[in-house]
Amino acid sequence: MTDTDVVIPRVVQVDGVPLSALVCEVPEPRAVVVALHGGSATSAYFDYPDLPRASLLRTGAALGFTVVALDRPGYGASASHADAVRAPARRVDLAYAAVAELAPPGVGVFLMAHSIGCELALRMAADHRGKALLGLEIAGTGRHHHPVAREIIDAWRADPPRPPGGLRTLLWQPDVLYPSAAVGGARMTSRSPGYEADVVAGWAATDFAALAARVRVPVRYTLGDHELVWRSGADALADIAGLFTAAPRVTVDEQADAGHNLSLGRTAMAYHLKVLSFVEECVLARERE
Template identity: 25%
Template sequence: MTDTTAKFKAFTLKLVNSGTLTGRSYTPAGSTKKKRPLLVLLHGGGCHSGYYDVDESHTAATAAHALRVPVVSIDRPCYMGTSSLFPIPEDSSFHRETGRWEHSYIFPAIWKTFGEPSNCSAIVAMAHSMATPGLLVAASLHAKSENAEYPLAGLIISGWGCRQNLHSQEDWVKWSGNDRQRNRHIVMLSDPKLRTADVKMRDCLPAQTVDAPPEEAEECVVGSWKECFPKIAASIRVPVMYAVGEHDWLWDGSLDNVKEFSAFFTGCPRFDGSVVQGAPHTIEWSYYAAG
């Protein structure tokens, strides 16, 4: 369970489309005295807004407090108390609708509620894993919008890429057998022998795990995302910072993957990509979280 001593506080917002957005936020003292970015965090598949606020050692509040940067961590559509996207229009898809919601309803509401009152300069949005496609769609829509209701200054992406690690059934049996929870351990934190994170993080997984809509993974594995991605990435006009863990169980943690992924962002003014040595899929839960 997320630490009750954490600095983040739960919130619920009503959106202009009559939907609901839930999450948690933290505004450090003194953050309104000088214009700073508003950091908006988006969790991956099967997680929730607590992904960035697990305990006092693994919380975005630490860096937010040190840098005096306001932070908002949301529950993405179809998660926790945030409204569902369904039914999805026939000419759209899960991630396209997620990005449309983020651009049209969610980011404007967050900016009005947290950004403007805190005297922020712009939003910097960070996506982990399955939150990436929707955020890229939102950033693409923002780039094409002449009257966006929020300023967007940059993107941060982790736990994603172009080259998937395709594990055989034998691999799954070797590492986790038929234990669903251990499967989750392996995906998120990799092989325990690699010591990517504190052992206690494995005990946090049950409270940090929720049901995920199957459509979001299906779209990326057997759906249209691979065909849509190049055009969407090329249309983005803000800087991007990208990282993948060396021991990411889902994605190839190599510089070749970083270079291949970065090559699609042809309109991006700056792309910083790196491999975080020793880190698992959940970089934010690893020994390297502070970085």
């Protein structure tokens, strides 16, 4: 890490909606990495207190990238505006406008997203503005649930419902893969906006494939080898990769010794370094155009 890796909270006003973020800036950045957190979390997922080695923002800055971890619409400063950001197109517009306010002009933007945050990232990349992006990383997402998750979801939906008791299993197991300070994510937990229940229930089955087919920038897709929310393994990686039919390049990776929360595990830095290496490759490819 460097002496200049200062993470600053920012709030910008976009069309009457305040949007918050954590920002780590560097002079003359190679690119701007915009990170989108998952459900029931905040931007602190990418810069968790007391875990600097797991920080995407600090690692990115040390390698010459400005990193913006955005609180997705309905989270952070915009939590009270959740009803006003229910429409997917509205959330895409707000996110792009926030990035324009927070990122230095003239620098390429790379999108990185985790879990349900991948829904917004895919919509942004599939949008007509997405062709200007350097690339896209999605992680901890998929189209088909892992059998363990399927069992827990069926228990939630049973009539009468059975006690869930399995969320910790899905998100934080095996606990040996996480620093003790991170397990449970208490210092980044947030109430999810109401619209997210609908997103969780259906977007993977109804919209994932159509959105992926419209992405025209390089894509990287990562699952932890201990992922329990989504079906994992070589076939699952290949299934998602095959959806990006218009992307000039698609790379997949199974992160060793990692569970669902890739950016908070003991291998978080290893994961972030691989993503940032991909960002650098995207920058070089853009320079050759």
